[in-house]
Amino acid sequence: MKNKRFAIVLDTRKCIDCKACTVACKAENNVPLGRDNYRNWVDQGEVRGTYPHLGQTFTPGQCMHCANAPCDHVCPTGATGVNADGIVTVEEKKCIGCKYCMTACPYNARYYNEEIEAVDKCTFCAHRVYQGRLPACVETCPTKVRVFGDLNDTCSEVSLLVAKYPHRVVKPEMGTKPYLYYII
Amino acid sequence: MTAIAKRPGELLWFALLGAGVLIGAVSAVTVLIKGHAHVYNVTREIPWGILIATYVFFVVSSTGLCLVSSLGHVFGIEKFELIGRRAIILAIITLITGFGAIGMELNHPIRMGIYTILSPNFASPIWWMGTLYGLYLALLCGEFYFLMKGHHKGAFALGMIGFIAAISAHSNLGAVFGLLEARPYWHGSFLPIYFILSALVSGGALVALFVYFNHKFRGIDLPDHYQEFMVSLGKLQALFLTILIFFVIWKIIPGLYGQPPGKYEATMATLTGPLAFNFWFFEVLIGLLIPVTILLNRATRTPFGVMVAGLLSTAGIFFMRYDLVIAGQLVPMREGVDGLVNGLLTYTPSITELGIVIGAMAFCLLLYSIAEKFLYLGEQKH
Numbered sequence: 001m002k003n004k005r006f007a008i009v010l011d012t013r014k015c016i017d018c019k020a021c022t023v024a025c026k027a028e029n030n031v032p033l034g035r036d037n038y039r040n041w042v043d044q045g046e047v048r049g050t051y052p053h054l055g056q057t058f059t060p061g062q063c064m065h066c067a068n069a070p071c072d073h074v075c076p077t078g079a080t081g082v083n084a085d086g087i088v089t090v091e092e093k094k095c096i097g098c099k100y101c102m103t104a105c106p107y108n109a110r111y112y113n114e115e116i117e118a119v120d121k122c123t124f125c126a127h128r129v130y131q132g133r134l135p136a137c138v139e140t141c142p143t144k145v146r147v148f149g150d151l152n153d154t155c156s157e158v159s160l161l162v163a164k165y166p167h168r169v170v171k172p173e174m175g176t177k178p179y180l181y182y183i184i
Numbered sequence: 185m186t187a188i189a190k191r192p193g194e195l196l197w198f199a200l201l202g203a204g205v206l207i208g209a210v211s212a213v214t215v216l217i218k219g220h221a222h223v224y225n226v227t228r229e230i231p232w233g234i235l236i237a238t239y240v241f242f243v244v245s246s247t248g249l250c251l252v253s254s255l256g257h258v259f260g261i262e263k264f265e266l267i268g269r270r271a272i273i274l275a276i277i278t279l280i281t282g283f284g285a286i287g288m289e290l291n292h293p294i295r296m297g298i299y300t301i302l303s304p305n306f307a308s309p310i311w312w313m314g315t316l317y318g319l320y321l322a323l324l325c326g327e328f329y330f331l332m333k334g335h336h337k338g339a340f341a342l343g344m345i346g347f348i349a350a351i352s353a354h355s356n357l358g359a360v361f362g363l364l365e366a367r368p369y370w371h372g373s374f375l376p377i378y379f380i381l382s383a384l385v386s387g388g389a390l391v392a393l394f395v396y397f398n399h400k401f402r403g404i405d406l407p408d409h410y411q412e413f414m415v416s417l418g419k420l421q422a423l424f425l426t427i428l429i430f431f432v433i434w435k436i437i438p439g440l441y442g443q444p445p446g447k448y449e450a451t452m453a454t455l456t457g458p459l460a461f462n463f464w465f466f467e468v469l470i471g472l473l474i475p476v477t478i479l480l481n482r483a484t485r486t487p488f489g490v491m492v493a494g495l496l497s498t499a500g501i502f503f504m505r506y507d508l509v510i511a512g513q514l515v516p517m518r519e520g521v522d523g524l525v526n527g528l529l530t531y532t533p534s535i536t537e538l539g540i541v542i543g544a545m546a547f548c549l550l551l552y553s554i555a556e557k558f559l560y561l562g563e564q565k566h
Contacts, residue, residue: 035522036228043520061518070366076311077299094299097291099231100310106366108517111228114221117291174365
C-alpha cells in the first residue's frame with residue numbers, strides 16, 4: 001500500500017482572523033501560555049486600498065511539514081525526524097535545546113517549550129490523525145479555511161482542491177517543498 | 185619557575201577576577217533555578233543571543249591562538265616559538281570557556297553528551313562543530329604536553345594535526361551559520377572563510393596582550409628578543425587587519441547591491457539601524473581603524489603600541505561576533521510578527537546573560553592567571 005502524504009490546503013479568503021485555530025491548538029496540545037508559545041498562527045497582511053474601499057488578508061499558518069525540511073537537516077541529534085507520511089516530528093528526549101532548528105526554519109514555526117523541555121511545533125495533531133480524526137485547527141475553524149487530507153489519495157478533498165485551483169506555497173525559493181497549499 | 189612577586193596588585197587582580205567569576209556563578213545558578221525562558225532575553229524569533237556570540241568570540245580566540253602559535257613550532261618561524269606554550273594553554277582555556285558559554289545557552293547539555301553519540305546526524309553542522317572542537321581540544325592538550333616536555337617532534341606533529349583541526353573546526357563554525365538558507369545575511373561560503381581570517385586577528389591580538397602583560401605584571405622590562413617579536417607581530421597584525429577591513433567591506437557590498445531581500449535589511453540594521461553604534465564605533469573604529477593606524481605607523485609600532493592595538497582589536501572583535509549573530513536574526517521570518525520596530529525584531533541581552541558573559545571572561549582570565557602562577561610558560565631553555 002502506498003504511504004499517505006498528509007497536507008493542508010488553505011483558502012485565506014475565508015479567514016476571519018478569529019484565531020480559534022490557535023486556541024484549539026493550544027488546548028489540544030498543551031501549549032504553554034506566553035508570547036512565544038504557539039504552534040499555529042494567523043498573520044495579518046497590510047491593509048489595502050483607501051477608505052472606504054479597504055481590504056486585508058489574513059494568512060493562517062503552521063509547520064509546513066516540508067518535504068525538504070531544513071530543521072531535519074540541521075538537528076545534531078536527530079531529534080527532528082520525518083515520518084513516512086510526511087509529518088515532521090520532534091523526539092523530545094533527544095532535543096538538546098541548541099535551537100538550530102529554530103534558526104533554520106524559514107517559517108518561524110518552532111518554539112522552545114519549557115514544560116516538555118524540548119523544541120515544539122505543529123505535528124498535524126498526529127495523535128488525532130492516526131485515530132482517524134482531524135487536526136484540532138481544522139476541526140474548529142468556523143469558516144473551513146483549512147482542509148486536511150492525504151495527497152496520495154487521488155480522491156481526497158485536498159487532492160481535488162489542488163487539482164481544481166491554482167495554489168501557492170510560502171517561500172518556494174527556499175526549496176523546502178512545503179505541504180501547506182494556499183488557494184490565493 | 186618565575187613566580188609572580190607577592191604584591192598588592194596581584195591580590196587585587198585575583199580579587200577582581202574572583203568577583204567576576206562570582207557574578208557568573210550567581211547568574212548560572214539563577215538560570216538553573218528559574219529556567220532559560222525567565223532570565224534570558226532570547227525569543228522564538230531570536231533564539232541565539234549574546235551567549236552564542238560569546239561562545240563564538242572565545243572559540244575564535246582559541247583557533248587564532250593555535251594558528252598564530254603554529255607559525256613557530258609548525259611552520260618554523262623561529263621568532264614565534266617563544267610564545268608556543270602560552271598561546272596553546274590560552275587556546276585550551278579560551279576553548280573551554282567557549283564551551284561553558286554555549287553550555288549555558290543549551291537547554292540540555294547532558295542530553296547533548298548522550299545523543300550526539302547515540303543518535304548522530306552527520307548532516308548537521310552543529311554535530312560536526314562539537315566533534316571537531318572536541319578533537320581539537322584533545323590535540324591542543326597533547327600539543328601542550330609535548331611543549332611543556334620540550335618534545336619538539338611531538339609538538340610539531342600534534343601542532344600540524346592541530347592546525348588542520350583548528351581550520352576545519354573553525355571554518356565549520358562559519359558553516360553553522362553559512363548553511364542556513366533561511367538567513368540570507370549568513371548564508372553562503374563567506375562566513376567559513378571570514379572566520380579563519382578573523383581568527384588570525386583575534387589570535388594575534390591576544391598574543392600581543394599576554395606577552396606585554398606577563399612582563400608588566402612581573403615588573404620585568406621586555407627583553408630585546410621579545411621587543412623584536414612584538415614589532416614583528418605588530419607588522420603581521422597590520423597585514424591581518426588590513427585584509428580583514430576588505431572582508432568587512434565585501435561583507436557589506438553584496439548586502440546593499442540591488443537590495444537583496446533579507447540580506448539588505450540585516451545589512452542596514454548594522455549600518456544605520458539598531459546595531460549601527462556597535463558597528464561604526466566598536467567594530468570599525470575601535471576594532472579596525474585605530475589598531476591598523478597604530479600598527480602601520482613605525483613610530484607607534486612599539487611593544488606598547490602593539491599591545492594597545494591588541495586590546496582595542498579584541499574589544500572590537502567581541503562586538504563583531506555579537507553583531508554578526510544578532511544581525512542575522514533581526515529580520516522576521518514572517519510578516520505579522522509582534523513587536524517589530526521599523527520592520528525589525530529587537531534583542532537586548534538580559535542582566536543574567538550579561539552576568540554569564542562577565543563570568544566567562546573572568547573565568548578565562550582567572551584560569552590563565554593560575555596557569556601562569558603554577559606553570560613555567562616562558563620559552564624553552566635549550
